[in-house]
Amino acid sequence: MNPLSILLNKCTLNGDNYEWKRNLNIVLNYDKITWVLSDHEPEALTPQSTPQDIEYHKKWHDANELAKCYILASMNSILQKQHEGMGNAADIMLHLHEMFSTKTRSAKVKAINAFKDLKQKPGELVRDYMLKVISCLNEAELNGAEIDGKTQISMIIHSLNLSFSQFKLDYELHTRDYTLGGLMNDLQNVEEVLDLKKKPEAHAISTSKPKPKGKNKITGNKKISKGLMGAKKKAMKKKTDSKDNTKGKCFHCGVKRHWK
Template sequence: MDTATKIMESLQEMFEHQGRQARQAAIRTIMNMRMKPGTPVRDHMLALIAQFNVAEVLGAEIKSETQVDMTLETLPEMVSQFKVSYNMNKLNMSLTELMKELQNAESVLKTKTGDAFVVASAGPSYSKPKGKNGNKRKKPNKKGPQQNEKKVKVDGKPKGKCFHCGEKGHWKRNCQGYLASKKQGSGVPSNQKPQ
């Protein structure tokens, strides 16, 4: 062969079939990628960007908008709200900008739920369970009946300290000094009256 152009054309004819198979394998890898539970969004996005670069080197021409759409489809169901917002606001981002936005969304979810996108394996509901009024559930009583020991009556007498006179063995509502001062109209205990 006389020129470099003819040599390149000859090599392309010989190895074109292998290049096509490699390009198809790279595209198949991208299409089958899904974000695994427990993986930080940054690691997943970097792996995707690397696969897009491999496909591009092998001759695949995937527009940046299509790359972003393909990336959004690899994300867990947990970020469906982000996808809806992206589509409703007709946003147009590069992959690196999308990665930054997803990291922001991940940090917001982490502060709200204590987990990142890790909970994606549990299904679409990613918030912690809540009670009837939207408050977090109270933890069950692990100590049993001993927990409320200060307010339990022992041998017919309440155990604890009176908030009025400070003596043990009765409560304020049963305190003789408190009841007497209440009848007189002053709420000040008799042992604390100014002299």
């Protein structure tokens, strides 16, 4: 028994989850019988059939029966009843596609748009962003979308934030053949370099001596206080001088301190 058949039990087709097909393909690939869904049924054997014809006829029918069992076993009871009388696995898959392709198409468009709208936020880590990107791509492929590798990489690079502007420019000038893993690795290296550049700047800001606050004000106050003291001294001197003048002789009678 195929150990991967447990995947089909976990994701039984019920009409709302046509992505079930992905798990089915995994199981069929394991048993090397995916080909039976695309190869036409061989003609009935005749006395003139060659040994090769007989061998292929048996091989096809064995693979077809096994594929049918996997497909029917992974459906809910309603869909099983509807498809169990069909002759071959390819016909069942075609009928399922006709039934659920509309839902799949809308899900595919939605997944593609979600991928196109992805933008890396300022400060968002490369690792977190790339995992989000890979999740969107998986969702799109799950629903039948086909985006070639170069287009995927180009769209991802153009969705990076402004911190990677130099990386974008280098990619445009010297286009490289990236895989998703390779791109993620290079972006993380760039991210580390950018972080190292930021740290000395932050250190310089934190270690620079702050200008003493209020120094000018204190100096100004000192100047003001000195000015006030000088003005007070002058006023006192004038007052003293005016008092001293009263000690002189009267210019009428010659008597001291007598002005009247």
